[in-house]
Amino acid sequence: MDKWNKRTRAVHAGTRRSQYGELSEAIFLTQGFVYDTAEAAEARFIQSGEDEFIYARYGNPTVAMFEDRIAALEGAEAAFATASGMAAVNGALMSVLRAGDHVVSARALFGSCLYILEEILTRYGVEVTFVDGTDLDAWQAAIRADTKVVFFESVSNPTLEVVDIAAVSRLAHAVGALVIVDNVFATPVFSDALAQGADVVVYSATKHIDGQGRALGGVILGLRDLIRGPVETYMKHTGGSMSPFTAWLMLKGLETMDLRVRAQAETAQHLAMSLQADGRLQRVIYPGLVSHPQHALAVAQMGAGGTVLAIDAGSQDAAFRLLNRLEIFKISNNLGDAKSIATHPATTTHQRLADAVKASLGITPGLIRLSVGLEDAADLLSDLRQAMG
Numbered sequence: 001m002d003k004w005n006k007r008t009r010a011v012h013a014g015t016r017r018s019q020y021g022e023l024s025e026a027i028f029l030t031q032g033f034v035y036d037t038a039e040a041a042e043a044r045f046i047q048s049g050e051d052e053f054i055y056a057r058y059g060n061p062t063v064a065m066f067e068d069r070i071a072a073l074e075g076a077e078a079a080f081a082t083a084s085g086m087a088a089v090n091g092a093l094m095s096v097l098r099a100g101d102h103v104v105s106a107r108a109l110f111g112s113c114l115y116i117l118e119e120i121l122t123r124y125g126v127e128v129t130f131v132d133g134t135d136l137d138a139w140q141a142a143i144r145a146d147t148k149v150v151f152f153e154s155v156s157n158p159t160l161e162v163v164d165i166a167a168v169s170r171l172a173h174a175v176g177a178l179v180i181v182d183n184v185f186a187t188p189v190f191s192d193a194l195a196q197g198a199d200v201v202v203y204s205a206t207k208h209i210d211g212q213g214r215a216l217g218g219v220i221l222g223l224r225d226l227i228r229g230p231v232e233t234y235m236k237h238t239g240g241s242m243s244p245f246t247a248w249l250m251l252k253g254l255e256t257m258d259l260r261v262r263a264q265a266e267t268a269q270h271l272a273m274s275l276q277a278d279g280r281l282q283r284v285i286y287p288g289l290v291s292h293p294q295h296a297l298a299v300a301q302m303g304a305g306g307t308v309l310a311i312d313a314g315s316q317d318a319a320f321r322l323l324n325r326l327e328i329f330k331i332s333n334n335l336g337d338a339k340s341i342a343t344h345p346a347t348t349t350h351q352r353l354a355d356a357v358k359a360s361l362g363i364t365p366g367l368i369r370l371s372v373g374l375e376d377a378a379d380l381l382s383d384l385r386q387a388m389g
C-alpha cells in the first residue's frame with residue numbers, strides 16, 4: 001500500500017477477504033471466535049497473530065480493516081478504533097498518564113475534551129496547565145522538564161484557532177513529552193499531523209469519516225508500540241471499542257471522504273469569502289480567509305481552510321433570528337456531515353462554560369458555527385443571505 005497515494009489507500013487499504021472473495025468489505029457481527037482446540041485457545045491468549053481474534057472488545061476483522069485503512073491514510077504505524085471520539089480522547093490520555101504527571105493543554109477545546117482535562121485528570125492527581133494555543137511563548141513557558149503530555153485541537157472548536165503542530169511538537173519533544181493532537185477540524189484529508197510532529201492523533205470518526213451523520217466512532221493513531229501496547233490494553237479492558245457495524249460504516253465512509261471533504265471545503269471557502277464581502281456580519285472566521293490571524297499557518301499546515309466556518313451576527317437575538325430563518329442549514333450540533341449544519345455554541349455545545357470563559361475564548365452571544373455540507377454552494381449562500389434578512 002505504501003506506494004499508492006491517499007485516495008487509493010482510502011479505497012483499498014486494510015481489506016481482508018473471507019473465503020468467498022467478497023468485493024465489498026464484510027461485516028463480521030460476532031463478539032466471539034471459535035478455537036479448534038483448548039491448546040489453540042491457550043496459545044491465542046498468550047500471543048495472537050495479525051488475523052487472530054479473541055473477543056470483539058479486543059479486536060474484530062471488520063474493525064481491523066477500518067484500523068488498517070485509516071492508519072494507512074494517516075501514515076501511522078497503528079490505530080485503535082473506539083466507540084466515539086471522546087472514547088479516543090479519553091483513551092489516549094488515560095492510557096499514558098498517571099498521578100503526579102504534568103500536562104499542558106490549549107484552552108480552546110471541545111467541551112467534553114475540556115471536561116476530561118479539567119475534571120477527570122485532575123481528580124486522579126494529574127496537574128494540567130492551560131495555555132492560549134496560538135501563543136508559542138505561552139507553550140514554552142508552560143512546558144516543564146517533567147511535562148508528560150501536550151494536548152491540543154489543531155483547529156479549535158468553535159473559534160477555528162490554528163495551532164502550529166510542528167512548533168509546539170518541537171517544544172514538547174525537547175523535554176520528552178508526548179504530543180496528542182485532536183485533529184477533527186483538520187480532517188484526515190487536509191492534515192499531516194504525524195509527519196508534522198504529533199506523536200498521537202485522535203479523530204472523532206462521527207464527523208468527516210462517517211460524514212453522513214449515522215454513527216458515533218473514534219480512532220487513536222500512532223506508533224505501533226504505543227497503540228498495540230498501553231492504548232490497546234487500556235481500551236480493551238475498559239470497554240470503549242468500536243462495534244463491527246460502526247467499523248463497516250466508517251470503512252465505507254473512508255472510500256468517499258476525500259471527495260466529500262474537498263467539495264465541502266471548497267464551498268466553505270466560497271461562503272466565507274462571499275459573507276465577508278457582504279459586510280452585514282460582525283465577523284466571519286475561516287482559516288482560508290486572508291483576514292484569519294493564522295491564515296499563513298493554516299495554508300502551510302493544511303493547504304485549505306476546512307469545512308467549518310464561524311460567523312458573528314452581533315447578538316444572541318440576531319443569531320437566533322438568523323438560525324430560525326435558515327431553510328437548508330439545519331439547527332443541530334454535528335459537523336463534517338453531508339447536510340449543512342448551524343450551531344449556536346454559547347447556548348448549546350459550550351453552554352456549560354462561565355460567561356467570562358466564553359468571552360475569553362471568543363464564544364460571543366452572536367457566534368454561529370456553520371458546518372458546510374454537500375449541497376449546492378449557490379443554494380447555501382442564498383439560504384444564508386435570506387436568513388440575514
Ligand SMILES: *Cc1c(COP(=O)(O)O)cnc(C)c1O
Nearest residue numbers: 084085086110157184204206217
Ligand atoms: C465531536 C468532537 C469530539 C468528540 O467526538 P464524539 O464522536 O462526539 O465523541 C472531540 N473533539 C472534537 C474536536 C470534536 O469536534
